[in-house]
Amino acid sequence: MKKLILFCLALISISPSAFALQIGISFSQMDVVFHSLLRAHIIEHAKEYPDMKIQFEDAQGAPDKQLSQVQNFINGKVDVIIVQPVDTQGTKNITAAARAAKIPLIYLNRMPSDSKMGDGVSYIGSDEIEAGRLQMQYLADKVKDRESVNVAIMKGLLSNDATRFRTQGAKEIIAKHPNMHVIVEDTAKWMREDGMNLMNNWILAGDKIDILSANSDEMAIGAAMAIKSNGMKVGKDVLVGGTDGGPNGLQAIKTGLMTATVFQDAKSQAYGAVDMAVKAAKGESVQAINFIPFQLITPENYQKFMTK
Template identity: 30%
Template structure:
């Protein structure tokens, strides 16, 4: 990551679980972690899992059992996964919630069983700690750049995603940025592409058919942006630019191409997010409450101008 991003990260992480209250108890050993996240086919979630797994083994040794499951935005599936973690008596549950409210009963059950529960990437009721990107800022940053690139005027499509807080915030942040420019018209902002490139390909194809004049497309993540990029190419449409959120290796590689229409992505650091969630969760296990229970990570925009200085995500 860039030096500036590292500085922002240091401030964000210092504000969260690094200032832990002392515990008078002997340290508990970390032996097992259950993790449930969105879609493991998405490199973002794979990187979350890698960071969490690496930190768990750093804290508990190579024999720590880390079970990582994908809920694929199915709430009932995630509830079942958490129930199984409870039955297995894991020490800690790390989750990216499929629904911030529907999980409350099962998370209460987990905590009643003495299991530490932490969230990442999105907030959820009933957890003891959450680390996530500042998704409003991510959407705002991405769409401020988008607006500048189209001269603060034109027709824009917002490709949305699953009905979770992170997605709502990214859409609202984008709309906040675009609202400053009365000559920008939002053609669509409510089509759920499921957070996948396949979903975005279909949604974008439909919207390009529906709207003959489009100047820019904002996507809620890089996987969707790659799908939208393919749809634009297949439709042989010109004069369209794309921005998104994640700062993934694939997106940055595309942004670096001189003539690519993919021009910017607000960056996240999923590996650090996963690592920090387990680190702070381990502190909570041992009676050390974090100074803040919600930490928002920075989301600087990666563009063609600065992509060469952006180190990006750690390899899987």
Template identity: 30%
Template structure:
């Protein structure tokens, strides 16, 4: 094969990849040995976020990434600015866990305008403002509605009292996991007339704020006997508040949650928590796989769904060594 034939073949492949991406309304991704990859983390104030960032860092070498990471420290405005900085640095691909559904739309749009394929990781954005397959390539993550539903179903099956008085600790206001975990749980638990949600308040996915909110809600609702937290950090904070108030988590109040952290699995083993539905932070390998598929010219499904396990007293000890 002569040089001219090789050049024609490479050009044909490039045009084919461009046509696939254009059909999706997306920027193409050239196939090459190394990529400059941006990962815009929203914050690093809890084990889940730290584990997620580490997963990307650990994947960078095996996936031939020159990885740029940022930390928005819980600020949606800073996260938008972080993405703009990455665009200016000439990244090839962006992986973005948007802190909130609406404020991160500008970041998604600017990456799209700059010709950078963007993958939303573990959280999505408002589907009325940005659409997978058009404004960004795909969402990589769990079914948050299903997570909430599974917690509610476990609670309904395992609650032994006559009446469940529920306090709900919500995640970050305006975020897709908080919105969906609430909907999934609320809709499912409404089918069991033994339960009443007497209070639902944000704890911003944070342990200390979850503890503070739980302390306040306990004063207003001393008869609470179920706590549903949108993540394990708030659940652990709630357990601390309950114990300080003289309550006994696991006996006179049932705590249920989502994430699958090491602390939560230990709380289940210790009898202080009933269940946690997994929401894995280990997105690095999946991000590498999906990015390479896209570079190969494959049409990526709009939602690359992660399958989540459920941890209870029956299996928590079997999985705690692999937890974060």
């Protein structure tokens, strides 16, 4: 009996932990503010799984580099792969590689348009069209009594589904208002400095802009800085809308630097991705598409989002 107990103890001591989990995560660009929030929340939630090990990689905006990172994850025999894609129209090879290796793949935050979900591949993020609709409807209500309203749309990277669908959602609302017209639109690549430069260019070109609709808060904040530096006032001369609702966006609403934004729940997306990874690794059923709702943020309700 004593020998049996010792043998069992020996087995326990040399066995791996009850559920050791290796996750490989490739981000499109780590230096984007919202992506940094996602990463921080992933790390935060992973602490609840002591045997979870995460390897982060930065694709730095290069689709080929991201594919190579995924192939390295596969060669390293990770249990689950999470990808925030560089190009949502260029994920077929990533999806095919993960399926061939029979490794669960979770797309985070950016939903591929060229890869079908299911069969070991899932998505968690938000319905990007809704963000554009929410933002623009609020701004449209602000100017409904004006005879003519000029709208400028500041886009993110053109390879991203968020750029296309947030812009589409905004334009759907604009189309319902005969007094509203898009006069200029261009990309500021999700970046504050690019947003400031683009807005400066529009102002210096003599474009009379009543509404600036940005696909992200960082671009909106940059645009607002340009508006102020040109002697105009946000909320009076130009209404400024953003999307993301992170700490910088909330502070901008609080100080009057933005008129409205749309809350994209980084915590729920990140936590959800981690939980999905655990379920997938265990062979449990995982929802193919999990949309986290957007929420409108205005000067009237921003305080309730400060603790999210």
